[in-house]
Amino acid sequence: MDDRETFQAAVSAVQKIANELRQTSRKTAVGTAIARKDNETSIVEVFPLDQPASRPLKVLVSWAHRGEDWSAQQQKAWEQQVMEFTTALRSMGIDADIDLFHSHKSDADWTRFGQKAVLESDFVLVAITDAWAERWSGVNSPRLGAGAVVEADALKGSFIRHQAELQKKLKLVLLGEQSPRCIPEDMARFTYFQVDVDDFDTYEDLLRTLTGQPYYDKPELGEVPILPPAVREKFKRKSDRTGVHDELEDYDAVRSEIMTLESAQARKTKPDLATQQRIEVLRAVLNAMSN
Known part of the structure; x- marks a missing residue:
């Protein structure tokens, strides 16, 4: 079984567990499953979330469809990578949305979709590339990337209204071979995550952040010990x-x-x-x- 088949098998296993949790525990916390690859075996662990079953986390995946110098093949490969990332999040109980899910809806209003999704989502995950960074900085071609520009502008509007709120809401994701060098200087304050869409281990830090499950729990505060003096x-x-x-x-x-x-x-x-x-x-x- 190659890595892609292993990945798909893990996604199926996680989805099955998520469905069973929804059927058997409607009033309890949602379970988020994190699949780990141990050599050739995918091990699935389920962690409870502090979210009601009727209210999963809403996440928008913001991305730039292509760069000005990309070939059609590069554009298609990037689209596939972003779609696999979004699908993996959904398989783990995260209500991730992306414009590709709405591309064939007859009533899609692209002048409002991005702004509405940014405002209504608990988190916005930017699949950061040089192309998206150009939309953020306003140096892209005026005939290219309007959707990502709308989302970037909505994020900047949120920053003006409440800086701390956007700091919590906006996370950057470097998929595959994307480098931190593509992150604009004025976005350096936002946390970024390096994710390999085919490796569930690389999703863990992102999932822990989104779901509020720290790797290290802060222990309870103890009492200050009373120490004797060294001299009179x-x-x-x-x-x-x-x-x-x-x-x-x-x-x-x-x-x-x-x-x-x-x-x-x-x-x-x-x-x-x-x-x-x-x-x-x-x-x-x-x-x-x-x-």
Whole structure:
């Protein structure tokens, strides 16, 4: 079984699981399935989503159909890649939409489709290419790519109204061999994902982001531990240290106190922490006086 057949088999398996979830658990959370390829085997894992069954995530896939210098073959291959990406998302419980699904509708209004879809979607995934970047930057041919231009303008309008909202809504997707170099400078703030349409493993980061399923859960905040001081309180300030040094200036007095304290400690069943700290400080003072 080659990679394409493996991919299609995984999609079918995921779709079957999704259908079973809808039939058996109408009132529970939607299950999103992530298929992983382990050598020649596709392993399907199902994760719960924090979304009601009647409200799957709505996603618009925005893309530029072709670049000015593309051949007909390049255009067709890119269309196939974008369609496979969108289909894979739908197989995993994401209500992904794209203009290709509406291309043969008699009542399609392309002057409004893109803007309406951008406003109504939970997320907009831009299949970023140099061609789409030209639409965003307004340097494309005026006779080419009107649909992507409408969607790009709608996204810019959303940015003006609410910057944080668009930051959450807009994600960039690099399909196949597309490079981050095609991302315009003023879109560098948006998160991008590298996805191989034939490899389900590469969808994981995108799915986790869309569905709010972090790879690492933040643990509950614990309590700050209470740590004992390293020396007695009056040795913490310089002025105190000076006073104590004057008090213990006599070498013999220091040594005598150490011996007295050590003797007292030896007689105790449980040595006193404060006394032991005092002994350690006095030893340090004694050592300094010796030098």
